[in-house]
Amino acid sequence: MxxxxxxxxxxxxxxxxxxxxxxxxxxxxxxxxxxxxxxxxxxxxxxxxxxxxxxxxxxxxxxxxxxxxxxxxxxxxxxxLAPSNQRDWADDVAHSLTGSTQGSIVTLHNIRNFDWRSETDYTVRWQDASYDLETLQSVDMALSYWMGPAIAHTLVSFGFADGRHLVFSVEIRKERDESFSTVGGFFKQFERSIIAAEERDILYVRAGPRGEQVFLYPIQMPQAAMRQLFLAYVNSANRLAKAPKFYNTVTANCTTLVYDMVRPIVPGLPMDIRLILSGYLPEYLYRHGGLDTSQPLDVLHTQADITQRAAQAGPVADFSRRVR
Structure with missing residues (x-):
C-alpha cells in the first residue's frame, strides 16, 4: 500500500x-x-x-x-487570469455581436460582412440588420474541415423568406498577433466570441482563401424551435458582450455551446463523443432525426459538400443561392 x-x-x-x-x-x-x-x-x-x-x-x-x-x-x-473585452483584437473578431428584440423583429448590431480576397487581404465591413422571425424558414448546419475527418468547425445558418442567410459561429476571439491553437484553448489563451456573419463572408473565406472543406446540411427542425435557437444565439452574444468568458477546446467550443443551446429546445438529446469530435456530427444528427433520414447518410454527405461551389462563387451578393 x-x-x-x-x-x-x-x-x-x-x-x-x-x-x-x-x-x-x-x-x-x-x-x-x-x-x-x-x-x-x-x-x-x-x-x-x-x-x-x-x-x-x-x-x-x-x-x-x-x-x-x-x-x-x-x-x-x-x-x-480573467477574460476581457478590451484587447487589441484581430479584425475579424474586433466587434461584439449584440441584439435586441421587439415582437418578432430582432435587430442585430455588428454583423460581419467582409469582402475576402485572401486571408490577409480583405475589406472590413460591419453592419446592422433586422430580421423577422415570422419569416424564418430554414436552419442549416455548416461543417468546415481543416485537420482531418474528426475535427470540424460548426456553424449554424438561418434562412429567411427574403433570401437572406445569417450564420452564427462560436469562435476564439484572438488578439491581433495570435493564431488558433488547440492547446491554447485549454489554458485561457482566448476569449469566447459569437460571430454573426453573412454566408458570403464566413462560408466563402473557409472554402476559398483558407482552403477548408465545407459541408452544408439542412436540419429538420420545427419553426418554433428555429426561432428559439436564433434567440438563444442572440442572448448568448448579449451576455458575452457584458461579461466575457474564456473559450475552452473541450468544454466551451463551437459545438458544445450549440448543444447547450439546443438541449432545452430538444429535451432528451444525449451527450456524445461526437460533440467533441465534431467532424462526426452528421452521424449524430442523422441518428437522432436532425437530418433527412429518408435518404442514406452518404447521399446527404455528398449533397452537402459545397466546397467547390463556394470557392468558385466568391464573395458575391447571391452567394447563398449559388452554393445551394
Missing amino acids: HILTQSLLSFVLLLALAWGLAVLWIQAPGGHGLRLIWMALWAASVLGGLASVWVQHRYAVPARWALAAAAAILAIWWIS
Whole structure:
C-alpha cells in the first residue's frame, strides 16, 4: 500500500508538472526568456517534491514546502487570469455581436460582412440588420474541415423568406498577433466570441482563401424551435458582450455551446463523443432525426459538400443561392 500510495502521488505530481509547464509556456508574462525561467522554477519545485516522495533525506521537508509554495503561487496566478473585452483584437473578431428584440423583429448590431480576397487581404465591413422571425424558414448546419475527418468547425445558418442567410459561429476571439491553437484553448489563451456573419463572408473565406472543406446540411427542425435557437444565439452574444468568458477546446467550443443551446429546445438529446469530435456530427444528427433520414447518410454527405461551389462563387451578393 505504501508503494501504491507513492506511485499515485508521483503520477499526480507528474500531471501537475505537465499542466504547469503548459500553462506557463502559453500564459506566463515577461517574454520568451522570462517564461523559460518560470518553467524551470516550476519544474525544479515539482521534481524536488517528487524526489522527496521516494527518498527520505534532510531536504525532504523543505522540498515539500517549496513545492506547496510554488503550487499556491501558480494556482493564485491562474485564478487571477480573467477574460476581457478590451484587447487589441484581430479584425475579424474586433466587434461584439449584440441584439435586441421587439415582437418578432430582432435587430442585430455588428454583423460581419467582409469582402475576402485572401486571408490577409480583405475589406472590413460591419453592419446592422433586422430580421423577422415570422419569416424564418430554414436552419442549416455548416461543417468546415481543416485537420482531418474528426475535427470540424460548426456553424449554424438561418434562412429567411427574403433570401437572406445569417450564420452564427462560436469562435476564439484572438488578439491581433495570435493564431488558433488547440492547446491554447485549454489554458485561457482566448476569449469566447459569437460571430454573426453573412454566408458570403464566413462560408466563402473557409472554402476559398483558407482552403477548408465545407459541408452544408439542412436540419429538420420545427419553426418554433428555429426561432428559439436564433434567440438563444442572440442572448448568448448579449451576455458575452457584458461579461466575457474564456473559450475552452473541450468544454466551451463551437459545438458544445450549440448543444447547450439546443438541449432545452430538444429535451432528451444525449451527450456524445461526437460533440467533441465534431467532424462526426452528421452521424449524430442523422441518428437522432436532425437530418433527412429518408435518404442514406452518404447521399446527404455528398449533397452537402459545397466546397467547390463556394470557392468558385466568391464573395458575391447571391452567394447563398449559388452554393445551394
